[in-house]
Amino acid sequence: MANLPLPVMLTIETTSTESPRIVWLSSSKIQQTKEVKVELLIIEQDATQAEIYDLAFGDDFKIFVVDNMRGALEILEFNDIKIVVSDWQIGEHKASIFCDQMDVNNAYATPVVVVVSDEQDDETIRDAFNAGVSHYITKPYNIISFTETITGIKSQLERVSKMAQDTADSREVAKTALSQAAIYGNGMEIIAALNNCSDLESMAKATLSTLQSHGIHCAVQYRDEVVTSFDTDLSPCDPTMEKVFEVLHDQGRIYRFGRRLMLNDEHVSLLVKHVAGDDPVLHDAILDMGAKLIPAMNARFISLLQQQALEQTHGQIDDVLEKLRDTIGVMANEKKRIVESVTQKIEESFHQLAMTEEQEAFFLKLIEQELTLDSENDGIEDIDVLLKALSSRLAQRLEATKIKEEAPVNDFLDVELF
Incomplete structure (x- = not known):
């Protein structure tokens, strides 16, 4: 010993x-x-x-x-x-x-x-x-047999421990994969919902409420001739948040600052203010999903602007047609009155020119034909026809692309991929 x-x-x-x-x-x-x-x-x-x-x-x-x-x-x-x-x-x-x-x-x-x-x-x-x-x-x-028994138990315990650790690792990987899939599913859900929106507020609601229901609190800004911003609860952004958008909207597609994230495109910015949970894998999935979501949001915003421009154009064409019809009517009545007045005065003056009846009839007919021909509105009527055809095509196109009204969706719809 x-x-x-x-x-x-x-x-x-x-x-x-x-x-x-x-x-x-x-x-x-x-x-x-x-x-x-x-x-x-x-x-x-x-x-x-x-x-x-x-x-x-x-x-x-x-x-x-x-x-x-x-x-x-x-x-x-x-x-x-x-x-x-x-x-x-x-x-x-x-x-x-x-x-x-x-x-x-x-x-x-x-x-x-x-x-x-x-x-x-x-x-x-x-x-x-x-x-x-x-x-x-x-x-x-037997000491050798006894030692082998104890070391055999040890080996078995180590194998079981390793299996348990492998199982835990597999579950963690599966959990991560499901979390990532759920985040990407949220992005797909938002894109699908945006296609059914007809104004900025409904677009903001479809985006922010879906993200909020999964613990992702954001604000969004749309920029055109007018800048419009929405906070998580769809209220207008406060001056501090507006300043954040103003300073960072042109700092690249992805801008990380602290625990926050700004996603930018030409006309749209999405500010990720807070994410429930500290899982770095979840944050990376949100970053990846957001980088793909923001171009889709920007494209839908441009599409909405184009749709609104077409609707405004259609309305303006209808206004022009209405004014044109009124103008044509006024001009036709005025020309008719002028022709009748001139014809009457010429007819009354023929006897002073010492013309025969045949000459008076000839000149009267000639003058009436010329005045009547000059008073035709063929050119204006052609424009009227063209504008009517254009308005009709616009109306058909707008009706075909009109967003159908759907039942309101719960503000906190829980979107789950699995």
């Missing part, structure tokens, strides 16, 4: 009914603090046997050694013990106390209990297994 590493001794107080418990850790374990080892608890009253255990397992385990059950329970309470090696009964307590809290749904939630005992009767062994003991080894035992 002279070559054994010196143990580190820790004295733990106890009640007067029990002798002081000695807890010691392998010195080899102390020297390798960076390596995470499986924790092994040994309850052994024989100091020599305890040193043998340390010699056998000190390189592979983080070992705790106590000499009574109460000390063992305290070690279990404050450490992540995976394997317990104990006699079946020490003092008044049996090793079954380590199995009392065992979770039947998770066999690896409590330590693996290995009993090493002199008691060899079948009833005792049966009681141990019924209590939840995993291995029951009777003395004397």
Whole structure:
């Protein structure tokens, strides 16, 4: 035993009914603090046997050694013990106390209990297994076989731990993928909703309320001849936020400042003010989705402006047609009155020119034909026909592209892709 590493001794107080418990850790374990080892608890009253255990397992385990059950329970309470090696009964307590809290749904939630005992009767062994003991080894035992049993348990626990970690990692990856898919689904939902909007407020509502329902609080600004901004609740933006739009709307497609984000296009800017949750993967997904969403928002805004321009043009053409019809009517009546007046005056003056009746009739007919021809409105009527045709085509086109009214959507519609 002279070559054994010196143990580190820790004295733990106890009640007067029990002798002081000695807890010691392998010195080899102390020297390798960076390596995470499986924790092994040994309850052994024989100091020599305890040193043998340390010699056998000190390189592979983080070992705790106590000499009574109460000390063992305290070690279990404050450490992540995976394997317990104990006699079946020490003092008044049996090793079954380590199995009392065992979770039947998770066999690896409590330590693996290995009993090493002199008691060899079948009833005792049966009681141990019924209590939840995993291995029951009777003395004397083969040290090599015993060591292989303990290291085999360790290997099994490590495999289970790795499987659990792999499962957790897979779940995290799946969760991340679902979160990203949900964010992209939100973007698709917004784009689809924008196509059914007929004014800026409904466009802002379709965008901001959908994002808000998923914990993404934003504000949006539309710029044309007039600048219009909406906050998250569709109220006008305050002067401070307006200033943020003014300063950053021309700073590139994506501008990050602090925990905020500004997404810009020619006529539209989207300010991401706050995102519920601190998941960096979620933030990256929002950034990626936003970079693709903002051009679509800008294109829809331009399309809306074009639609409104066509509607205004159609209305103006109808106004021109109405005025043209009124003008043509007035001009026709005025020319008719002038022709009749001139014709009458010429007819009355013929007798002063000493013309025969045939000459008077000839000149009167000639003058009437010329005046009547000069009073025709063919050119104006052609313009009227063209404008009517243009108005009709515009009306048909506007009707074909008219956005149909739909039932109002809940402001906080929960859009889920899965």
